[in-house]
Amino acid sequence: MAGILSVPDHLRRRRATSTRPPDATVEHAVRGHRHADIATAWSLAGPALILLMALFFLPVLTVFVIALTDWQFGASSLSFVGLANFREVFADQGFHASFLNxxxxxxxxxxxxxxxxxxxxxxxxxxxxxxxxYRALHFLPFMATLTAMAIAWEALLHPTIGLVNQTLAGFGLPTANWLRDEHTVLPVLAVIGIWQNLGYAMVLFLAGLKAIPQDLYDAADVDGADAWLDRLRTVTLPILGPVTMFVSIVVALKAFETFDTVQVLTQGGPEHASEMLLYTLYRESFQYLRTGYGSAVAVVFLAIVVALTLVQARLMDRKVHYQ
Structure with a gap:
C-alpha cells in the first residue's frame, strides 16, 4: 500500500522545483525594468524641471543676491552691503503703510x-x-484686460462727469472724489478687486454645486432639514468646503499681487493711502532705480506669499474633510 501511495521521483522533483523562490536572475531582471522605468520618467520630466529651475529658481536666487548689494539700475559698479537693505525695508514707514494697505x-x-x-x-x-x-455675463470681468478695466473704472468714478457720482446726485445722495480721498480710495479699489474676481469664484462654486449628489438633499429632507437655509447649512456649505478654501487661496494670492489698478488709477496716492506691496516694489526698482532695495522688497514679498500659501494649505488639510 505504501508503494502504491508513494509519489514518483520525477513528480517530487518537479514539485520541489515549482516551490522554489525566484532566482537571482529573475530578481535582477525585475530590478532592471524598475530602473529603466525610473530613467524613462526622469528623461520625460527632466526638461520640464530644468525649464522650471531656469525660469523660477535662478531668478529668485538672482534677486536675493542683488538684495545683498547697493546696486542701482544702470550703474556699472556695486558693493556688498549684507542685510542692510532688509533692515531698511523693515524700518521704512512707507513699506509699513503699503504692507498694511x-x-x-x-x-x-x-x-x-x-x-x-x-x-x-x-x-x-x-x-x-x-x-x-448669466454665467458668461459674470465671468467677463475676469477675462478682461486689467489696464482696460481700470481705465473704464476711472471714467465711472470721475468726480464730475462719472456715472457713479451722477447717479448718486440724481437720488440726492452725497458724492465724493473716490480716488483722491484717502478714506475712500482703498475700499473703492477693493470693490474693483471683488468685481474682477467675482466671475472666477462663481464658476468654481457652480461646478461645486453641480457635483453635490441629490441623495444628500433627499437625506436632509428625511432628517427634517427641508428648509432652504437648513439645506444650505447642513449640506451645501460643508460639501463646498474644498472649493471655498481653493477660491480663498487663489483670490488671496491675486489680491496680494494687485498692481495694475493701483498704477492706472491712483499711483499709490493720496498720501500712500492706496500703495500696495507690488507698487512699492515697482516704484523703488524702476522709478527710483534703487534695485538693491527693490530686490529686498521682492524677497520679503515672496516670503509673505509663500507663508500665506503654506498656512492656507494647512488649513485646507484640516478644515475641508467631511463624512
Whole structure:
C-alpha cells in the first residue's frame, strides 16, 4: 500500500522545483525594468524641471543676491552691503503703510468675493432659464484686460462727469472724489478687486454645486432639514468646503499681487493711502532705480506669499474633510 501511495521521483522533483523562490536572475531582471522605468520618467520630466529651475529658481536666487548689494539700475559698479537693505525695508514707514494697505485690501476682497460668488452661483443654479447667459455675463470681468478695466473704472468714478457720482446726485445722495480721498480710495479699489474676481469664484462654486449628489438633499429632507437655509447649512456649505478654501487661496494670492489698478488709477496716492506691496516694489526698482532695495522688497514679498500659501494649505488639510 505504501508503494502504491508513494509519489514518483520525477513528480517530487518537479514539485520541489515549482516551490522554489525566484532566482537571482529573475530578481535582477525585475530590478532592471524598475530602473529603466525610473530613467524613462526622469528623461520625460527632466526638461520640464530644468525649464522650471531656469525660469523660477535662478531668478529668485538672482534677486536675493542683488538684495545683498547697493546696486542701482544702470550703474556699472556695486558693493556688498549684507542685510542692510532688509533692515531698511523693515524700518521704512512707507513699506509699513503699503504692507498694511495690502493686508486690509486682501481682508476685504477675499470674503467679499467668496460671499458674492457663492450667492450668485446659488441664484444661477436655482434658476430655470438663461443660465449660460448669466454665467458668461459674470465671468467677463475676469477675462478682461486689467489696464482696460481700470481705465473704464476711472471714467465711472470721475468726480464730475462719472456715472457713479451722477447717479448718486440724481437720488440726492452725497458724492465724493473716490480716488483722491484717502478714506475712500482703498475700499473703492477693493470693490474693483471683488468685481474682477467675482466671475472666477462663481464658476468654481457652480461646478461645486453641480457635483453635490441629490441623495444628500433627499437625506436632509428625511432628517427634517427641508428648509432652504437648513439645506444650505447642513449640506451645501460643508460639501463646498474644498472649493471655498481653493477660491480663498487663489483670490488671496491675486489680491496680494494687485498692481495694475493701483498704477492706472491712483499711483499709490493720496498720501500712500492706496500703495500696495507690488507698487512699492515697482516704484523703488524702476522709478527710483534703487534695485538693491527693490530686490529686498521682492524677497520679503515672496516670503509673505509663500507663508500665506503654506498656512492656507494647512488649513485646507484640516478644515475641508467631511463624512
Amino acid at each position: 495690502t493686508i486690509l485690501y486682501v481682508l476685504i476682497v477675499v470674503p467679499g468675493t467668496i460671499l458674492l460668488g457663492l450667492g450668485i452661483a446659488l441664484l444661477i443654479e436655482s434658476g430655470k432659464s438663461c443660465r449660460a447667459f
